[in-house]
Amino acid sequence: MNNEMNWIKSITPDTQQQPSLKVGIGDDAAIFSTETDMESVIAVDTMVEGVHFTKETMTMKALGHKALAVNVSDLAAMGAVPLYYLVSIAIPKTGWDKQELDDIYQGMRHLGNQFQMDLIGGDTVSTSKELVLTVTVVGKVEKDRHLLRSHAKPGDVLFVTGPLGLSAYGLEKLLAHGRKAADEATLAEYLKAHQYPQPRVKAGRVLAESGFKIALNDISDGIASEAMEIAQASGVRVTLHWEEIPTAPLIKEGTQEQQENWVLYGGEDFELVGTVSEADLPSLEKMFTEQGLPFFPIGRIEASDQPQVVLERNKGEVIPLTKTGYDHL
Amino acid sequence: MNNEMNWIKSITPDTQQQPSLKVGIGDDAAIFSTETDMESVIAVDTMVEGVHFTKETMTMKALGHKALAVNVSDLAAMGAVPLYYLVSIAIPKTGWDKQELDDIYQGMRHLGNQFQMDLIGGDTVSTSKELVLTVTVVGKVEKDRHLLRSHAKPGDVLFVTGPLGLSAYGLEKLLAHGRKAADEATLAEYLKAHQYPQPRVKAGRVLAESGFKIALNDISDGIASEAMEIAQASGVRVTLHWEEIPTAPLIKEGTQEQQENWVLYGGEDFELVGTVSEADLPSLEKMFTEQGLPFFPIGRIEASDQPQVVLERNKGEVIPLTKTGYDHL
Structure with missing residues (x-):
């Protein structure tokens, strides 16, 4: 018996929540079954210390939450029910203690439990310098019910499921003042958007x-970039109506340039952005209202020779948006 | 358009091999269906530069091959058919060029094609120092056909699917002489075992x-450690017969201590080690012979108060094995 095996034992769940799980942690691989009317949905995302987070901007519990949340958000963007997750963690040989690692897994477990997700596998390895946390998630969605980026059609309405820019605003304050110095009373909503995004x-x-033909994306890289993905996959032009994009009070106090940076390019909002036909829009809005969920029409889709995203503001001023997401290479 | 997007486009497969794949790379997540008589099998494994490999010991094509192979080996240890893989790569900001990254994916693609596996997702991020490569694999196996570590029973025979120690021997030569200096003519078989393991x-x-009750594990950490996992999961004593364990000529030239280190503790052989009842053994051996696959009975399972692994050699000498796998923490 060694440290690694003991620690893995300590993070292994002692109960399981999904009846479709046949073999969980503890063998070479996990095994699960799928109902005949469902398909499996799978995604993977990695967070790297110094690139996606630092100990200054995130508690380890928040890191665990967020690493799982960004993956579950990918499932949400496919309309899927979350079921399982696997965690691969590369731990620096120095500078990290057991409590911090436990906190990461606690943060994941807390969010996972919210969706009855089971931790079903993973890998624990060492690294020399930065923590690297890779989460794989599995969900399910009804057969052939695909919400793809390529589904936008001219005449569709663009919508978003919540206010944008809060995560970027919160991060800016965290980078300026650090986690402990940030004014939690005033900034609670903004810090939470960055540290504990809700998929x-x-x-x-x-x-x-709904059964409607819907294009869908989650906002990880900023709505300008996500709308461009829809424009490219669907071969359309996406117009964002600046005045209709929901945001938050402190953001409104910034200059126009600041506001656009937070709202359009900031990213990590993890709201959903999508399109629906004008005919189906009223029914869809009603469904959201009945579920107590926010829903904001913020733009329109038009035919175009080439994919593009434009911003319309001040009653008719139209600006092409070209800036895209963070480039890792 | 940016570097990252262009590169991702270059590694995205333009054909798919599995008819059950509904949505591949290019959306928030991938979607696949599962036949009603099958269950899904999933595993994840990470390779870290400086821990699992260096540029001195591995070409980048070999790295790609091996990163996928070690995962497919986990599927093999569950008796599964490989189907899909997802790749998360954290790339150091300096010291790596596009050709090396392309080679990694080419190595994965080459092995993946051997099993008609589709690359269906991933993530590309940056890191400051070491390359970190995380692969998630998905396969399928017949419903309730589980080959678990906990299935060993007193009276069972322990078997292995190929010679052991070659990978460790090859690594030792690579560490001593480097990839370019290693004597390829003499060492080909040993270098290949380390660089291009075959799941x-x-x-x-x-x-x-076969339908037989079988315990199964793949040898990633050395047979002493893998046999201990079977002993612990099944609550049994595993006896390895030293003289029956298959190995290779150059290993036989070492001292007894060297031989035991390579064969019992070296690891990364990626052969399968398992147990089967004595009654089913002849039928199973026949099935392996018919498929042209090697099969070696190398030990036996006995009842025990506590899980243990012992080595029997020189006609009756019995030594308890306590050393286990690499400890990352």
Whole structure:
């Protein structure tokens, strides 16, 4: 028996929540079954210390939450029900203690439990310098109920499921003042948006269950970049109506340039952005209202020779948006 | 458009091999269906530069091959058919060029094609120092056909699917002389075992299709450690017969201590080690012979108050094995 095996034992769940799980942690691989009317949905995302987070901006519990949340958000953007997750963690040989590692897993477990997700596998390795946390998630969605980026059509309405820019605003304050110095009373909502983003699983399920033809994306890289992905996959032009994009009070106090940076390019909002036909819009809005979920029409889709995203503001001023997401290479 | 997006486009497959794949790379997540008589099998493994490999010991093509192979080996150890893989790569900001990254993916693609596996997702991020490569694999196995570590029973025979110690021997030569200086003519078999391990998918399928009660593990950490996992999961004593363990000529030239280090503790052989009842053994050996696959009975399972692994050699000398796998923490 060694340290690694003991620690893995300590993070292994002693109960399981999904009846479709046949073999969980403890063998070479996990095994699960899938109902005949469902398909499996799978995604993977990695967070690197110094790139996606630092100990100055995130508690380890928040890191665990967020590493799982960004993955569950990908499932939400496919309209899927989250089921399982696997965690691969590369731990620096120095500078990290057991309590911090436990906190990461506690943060994941807390969010996972919210969706009855089971931790079903993973890998623990060492590294020399930065913590690298890779989460794989598995969910399920009704057969052939695909909410793809390529589904936008001219005449569709663009919508978003919540206010944008809060995570970027919160991060700016965290980078300026550090986690402990940031003014929690005033900034609570903004810090939470950055540290504890809430994946919009319920909204994704409403969209999948609606049966409507819907294009969908989650906002990890900023709405300008996500709208461009829809424009490219669907071969359309996306117009964002600046005045209709929901945001938050402190953001409104910034200059126009600041506001656009937070709202359009900031990213990590993890709201869903999508399109629906004008004919289906009223029914869809009603479904969201009935579920107590926010829903904001913020733009329109038009035919175009080439994919593009433009911003319309001040009653008719139209600006092409070209800036895109963070480039790792 | 940016570097990262262009590069991702360059590694995205333009054909798919599995008809059950519904949505591949290019959306928030991938979607696949599962036949009603099958269950899904999933595993994840990470390779870290400086821990699992260096540029001195591995070409980048070999790294790609091995990163996928060690995961497919986990599927083989569950008797599964490999189907899909997802790749998360954290790339150091300096010291790596596009050709090296392309080679990694080419190595994965080459092995993946051997099993008709589709690359269906991933993530590309940056890191400051070491390359970190995390692969998630998905396979399928017949419903309730589970080959678990906990299935060993007193009276069972322990078997292995190929010679052991070659990978450790090859690594020792690579560490001593470097990749370019290693004597390829003499060492080909040993270097290949370390750099291009072949996951025993076909053997795993024979074991799953046999319908016999079988405990199974793949040898990633050395047979002493893998046998201990079976001993612990099944609550039994595993006896390894030293003289029956298959190995290779150059290893036989070492001292007894060297031989035991390579064969019992070296690890990364990625052969399968398992147990089967004495009654089923002849049928199973016949199935392996018919498929042209090697099969070696190398020990036995006995009842025990506590899980243990012992080595029997020189006609009756019995030594308890306590050393286990590499400890990352």
